[in-house]
Structures are given as C-alpha cells and as structure tokens.
Amino acid sequence: MITVVALLCLACVYCLYWVVNARRMDKMTASLPAPPGLPIIGNATLFIGDTEQMLKNLEDLADRAYQHKGCIKVWLGPKLYVAIGNPEDAQVVLENCLDKDVVYRFLRPWLGHGLFIAPVGLWKVHRKVLLPVFHNKIVEEYLGVIGEQSTVLVERLSEKADKEEFDVLKYITACTLDIVFETAMGERMDVQHTPDTPYLRARHTVMTILNMRLFKVWLQPDCLFNLTPYAKQQKDNIDLTHRFTDEVVKKKRLEYERKKNGADKFIEPTDKLHAVLDLLFGREIEFTDEQLREHIDSITIAGNDTTALVIAYTLVLLGVYQDAQENVYREQESIFGNSMREATREDLQKMNYLERVIKESMRLYTVVPIIARNIDKDTYLPGCGVTIPAGAGAVVGAFAIHRSEAVWGSNAKEFDPDRFLPERSVNRHPAAFMPFSYGSRNCIGRNFGMLIMKSIISSVVRSYKIHAHQIDRLKIEMLLFPINGHLIKVQKR
C-alpha cells in the first residue's frame, strides 16, 4: 500500500514538474506561431499518414513559418520543437547546439556511439581524430576505386540502353556501396555483381524498420515497439551486420599488430589501399574494436544512400533539362575528348559546370531534408527574435530553406545551376545552402562525396544520353525519395 501511494505521489510530482516546465517553455516561445494541437499529444497528428502526406504537412508548416519570420513551434506530446526555416537561425543552432536530438536514439542499437550519433563530449574527441582521415589528400587516393566501380556501373547500365525507362537508383546504390565499403573497410564486396547477400539483406531490413519507426508515432516508445515482431527482427539483423563488421575489424587489428611488431617479416604490398579503417589504428586515441565497428558502420551508413540519391536525382534532372545535359557533356568532352578513361584529380577540378549542376540538384532535392538538434542551453535566435529554452528540440528545415523564395528569389523552385556561379553567390547567407549540414558537426565525408558524385556522373554522361520526366511526388523517410523512383531512359552515345 505504502509503495502504491509513494508511486502515485512520484507520478504527481513528475506531472506537476512537466506542466510547470511546459508552461515556462510555451511562455518563452509565446511569439512563435503554432498549429492547433490536441491535449496531451499536441501536434503529433502531423506525423500520422503516409510519408508523402508527412512531407506535405512539413511543407505546410514551413509556409506558416514564412509568414512569421521563418520559425514555428510544435508540441510532440510533452516535447517542444522549434522548426527553423531561415538561414540566420539555422546558423545559430547548427553552430551552437552540437548534440543530436533524441529522435536519433533509434539508431543507437545499430550505431552505438559512432560519430553520427555520438554524444557531444565523446563526439568532440573522436571527430578530431577522424577529421584528418577525410582530408582531400587521403580521399583522393580512393579515385582508383571510384573509377573502377564507375566503369562497372557503365557496363551494367548497358543492359538498359535504348530500352524503356527504369529506376536508376538501384544501379547507383550498388556502385556507391562498392566504393564506400572498399574505401571504408578495405573489403571488396562486389555488390554490383552480387547484390543479394545475407549482410546486405540484413542492412536493408534494419533500415526499413528504422524508417518506419521514425514516422509511426505509436512505434516510438520502446515499451510498445518491443511488443511488436519488428523488435526481434531488428535485433537479429543488427546482430548480423555487427558480426560482419566485427570480423573485418578483427582481421585489420591482426594485420596492424603484426605490422607494429614486425612479426612474420610482415611485408605490406606496395599497392595496398589504405582504407579509413586501416587509418584508425595507432592514432592519438587507441580505439577499441567496438568503437571501430561503430565508426565504420556509421560511415558506411551515412555515406552511401546519401551519395547514391544525389547522383540519381542529378541524372533525372539532366534527363529533364537537355540543355544542361548538353553543357555537362561539352565540358566532359573538353576534358576527356572521346576517352572513357577514369577521372583524375585534375580532371575533377575542371568540372565546374557539373559541380554547379550537382549543387543545384542538392538544393532542389535535399536528400537530408531535416536536421534535428537538442537544445542544451537557452539559445537566442536573432532571425525570429525568440530564445529557445534548454530541453526543447530544434528542427532545421534544410529542404524548406533550399526552396525558400525569401532566400533564393522568385524562381526558387526552378532548376538553374548558374545560381552557384561565384558572382551570383557572393551575397548569399553562408547557411542558405547546407546539403551537408553546417557548422562543426557538418558532414565529415562531404569532399569524398563530391569526388564520388562527379566521377560517376562524368562516366555515365560520357557513355549515355539521358531522358527523363520531371519528378512530381516526393516522400520523406530518413532521406528524401521520389514516390515513383528515379526513372530515366538511357541511350548509347
């Protein structure tokens, strides 16, 4: 009896604390607009419906925010979120609030404390160690792998040449998986020829469950999720992917130890590729095998689908805008003539027009459409003139900012690669364009991603003429997808 009374008292104290705190937060952000909500669940109904509807809901929110200095607040149950649609406030949040929002906690069983979701204290120390590994000079050594896999892609696409339209994402994803696996782990997977392995199936299953959970509010509390069959399915498949990476880490650890001890007269082949994992041994921090697995899994997950999606959107856009495709092709011709050789660092540096096309593609189809951060201290947003209280979450709407007329002008929704000409970019706010996020917790692989994207698109455009129709409907999962896929037709040049 005493225990029951004590528990009831505790529950009442918690509710009281919550109500007082929620009132304080609501008052601090009183000048922000808010969509009408329901008692207890607040605006959680915004996340009911399919992923196409959810994107529409978010776009409606952005429109309302633009009528009020670019910010709006929503309550998701007991949690206050401020959604940000202007570059000034996005900059403040992304520079000052480095902790990821709790929504990313679903990734924890998979990625542990890997860089992508590491708590901020650990992240600061680990990011410093990982940063030099993604330096231009290092990632440029991976151009051989990128070139080789791009050639395989071009060969694989020949089965679709001069035929009906098809979804190109599947082909691109296999290619980027081969590149990212080999450069991150030093393991050749040959996904382009062997796309159906237990590891790849497990990875796909985990991604599907995570995506579903992210946008189905009733699956979010662990106590409910654990009652569903998805919980066991997720665990089994995560275990399988962990065992795979653990094996690779173990093998690399042995190689490292043998090299360090000079054992067995260890001779490294002169043409050995130094993958990211190889470069993480013997650093200022001695990472444990578990930490290495978490970092490598984070890198392969963060780096693959993002890069593949940008390439696929860009190919569709080139298929729609034939004049832009012609410009890209002419630029390639001026660099390579008729040659189908792999692109070198110097070649890539000359692809200025292609770079503008890729940027414009990332602007219109921002594959990471929202970035959510935890507000760990009261943070003043100068754009909307409000202080977000500690304990709230901030959602930076990169997709909305990239399509905002206030930022990009009245033709914001049109495809115009030349808006990225240096002379047209000088007066733009530094956080107006942030496909790789902004601030010190931005994408560590952005330069590497750019090398991959330019090389692959260069190979495809030199080999094929592309045709496509405008993408009409989009949906939001962890990333941004077209409902009907990335449909293109290719014709041999």
Ligand code: HEM
């Ligand atoms: C076009 C390609 C890419 C895009 C659009 C992209 C986008 C992003 C974005 C927006 C973030 C920040 C997410 C957030 O704060 O919630 C991020 C982080 C990250 N990305 Fe990328 N990315 C790309 C390619 C890559 C590549 C090629 C790699 C590595 C091979 C990579 C590895 C990472 C990692 C490890 C993080 C976490 C960084 C940290 O928290 O310190 N990304 N990426």
